[in-house]
Amino acid sequence: MKYSSFLFAASAAAAALDMQQGACKLPSPGSPQIRATAQRKFYSVGTYTLKGNPNGAAAAAGGSHSHGGSGGGMGGMMGEGDAQSFAASPSGSTFCGTCTVLAGQIKIFYPDGSPANVSNGIYVHHILTNGIGSQPAFVRSGLGGLSGAMGAGFVGAGDDNGNRPWVYAPKDGSFESGFQIAPTTRFSAQIVLVNYNKVPKTVCVAYDLEFIPGHVGKKVKSSLISAAGMTGPKVDRGRAVNTTSSPMAFSEPGYIILAKGHLHDGGSAMYMRISGKNSYSCVSRATYGHTVGGEGGQATISDMSDCNSKPWRIESGDSMTMTAEYDLKSHPLRGTASGGEAGVMGMFRIIFAPDKAW
Numbered sequence: 001m002k003y004s005s006f007l008f009a010a011s012a013a014a015a016a017l018d019m020q021q022g023a024c025k026l027p028s029p030g031s032p033q034i035r036a037t038a039q040r041k042f043y044s045v046g047t048y049t050l051k052g053n054p055n056g057a058a059a060a061a062g063g064s065h066s067h068g069g070s071g072g073g074m075g076g077m078m079g080e081g082d083a084q085s086f087a088a089s090p091s092g093s094t095f096c097g098t099c100t101v102l103a104g105q106i107k108i109f110y111p112d113g114s115p116a117n118v119s120n121g122i123y124v125h126h127i128l129t130n131g132i133g134s135q136p137a138f139v140r141s142g143l144g145g146l147s148g149a150m151g152a153g154f155v156g157a158g159d160d161n162g163n164r165p166w167v168y169a170p171k172d173g174s175f176e177s178g179f180q181i182a183p184t185t186r187f188s189a190q191i192v193l194v195n196y197n198k199v200p201k202t203v204c205v206a207y208d209l210e211f212i213p214g215h216v217g218k219k220v221k222s223s224l225i226s227a228a229g230m231t232g233p234k235v236d237r238g239r240a241v242n243t244t245s246s247p248m249a250f251s252e253p254g255y256i257i258l259a260k261g262h263l264h265d266g267g268s269a270m271y272m273r274i275s276g277k278n279s280y281s282c283v284s285r286a287t288y289g290h291t292v293g294g295e296g297g298q299a300t301i302s303d304m305s306d307c308n309s310k311p312w313r314i315e316s317g318d319s320m321t322m323t324a325e326y327d328l329k330s331h332p333l334r335g336t337a338s339g340g341e342a343g344v345m346g347m348f349r350i351i352f353a354p355d356k357a358w
């Protein structure tokens, strides 16, 4: 579809929308993926209206690249000029009450229940949902850990990682574990979206959760750990470059259930290596595919592979090193709707099931 007709169709659809809150038709989720006996449901945290963007998707296709390539670091986290931020404060009773979440994924819908996504101009910059209340760190990550600053990371989505569920229990069934919540558990959600449409859009943010009622198995910890401290990885316009962390030691024994890289556009892969009593490696590779505004737009990351085929045994003192690889020759930084370039990040989301209850 040509861009002009895309916009015409989009504005006709928007005219028919009214801005009522909380009204979203949610499709029924599929069957459970981790345990056949689990339940699966959609829970909405709210309806959000995004302002129209004067430059539309043209900005994503050809940003003016006005700022340098030294890496925007945390700018990418907190939002560039084009991102619109909302805060939500769901509690356990917004979700499944007293339950153990085995897997979760955020899905965004228009009020009629159709998916809002990058093809129709809605780009998920970040949705981070953190438990309020501290989660003792399982890795001594120094500055690179957001784990210290935030509670346990619940289901989230990033530029790249909305397409696969976060998994809190081993798929191979070797033990039971999950993200345990209670009705009074409080969360703080930061919802950062970009609207590449010229017209306002209303979307509904829903959590697709697979869970078991009650508390079962090991209570997981979930942290986002950076390969490049708070400043973000290096980038170079002319070639692919790696940024490698210093070694970070695990501070308690347990199992890694899931490791999944988080990159922004421009990134090609995240590498993790663990050595000590145990040794593992994980490559989480970016696939580019989706385009902003449909055909002909700039390619953005459509998938990050993850490592979760079986749990990895970890002993206290095992050491982890991470590398973030950015390749701007193959993939430009995301063009922001205000004509600039988006910042970069290089992190791993780690879901850890400690031996010791906490």
Ligand SMILES: *[C@@H]1O[C@H](CO)[C@@H](O)[C@H](O)[C@H]1NC(C)=O
Pocket: 114, 115, 116, 117, 118, 119, 120, 290, 291
């Ligand atoms: C976006 O949703 C539409 C359905 O409304 C679908 O056809 C399209 O493939 C989706 N695009 C992406 C990138 O998921």
Ligand SMILES: *[C@@H]1O[C@H](CO)[C@@H](O)[C@H](O)[C@H]1NC(C)=O
Pocket: 240, 241, 242, 271, 323, 325
């Ligand atoms: C980055 O490091 C990984 C893992 O060691 C390696 O496979 C890759 O080739 C490196 N890339 C560059 C650009 O050096």
Ligand SMILES: [Cu+2]
Pocket: 076, 077, 126, 158, 159, 262, 263, 264, 344, 345
């Ligand atoms: Cu990010």
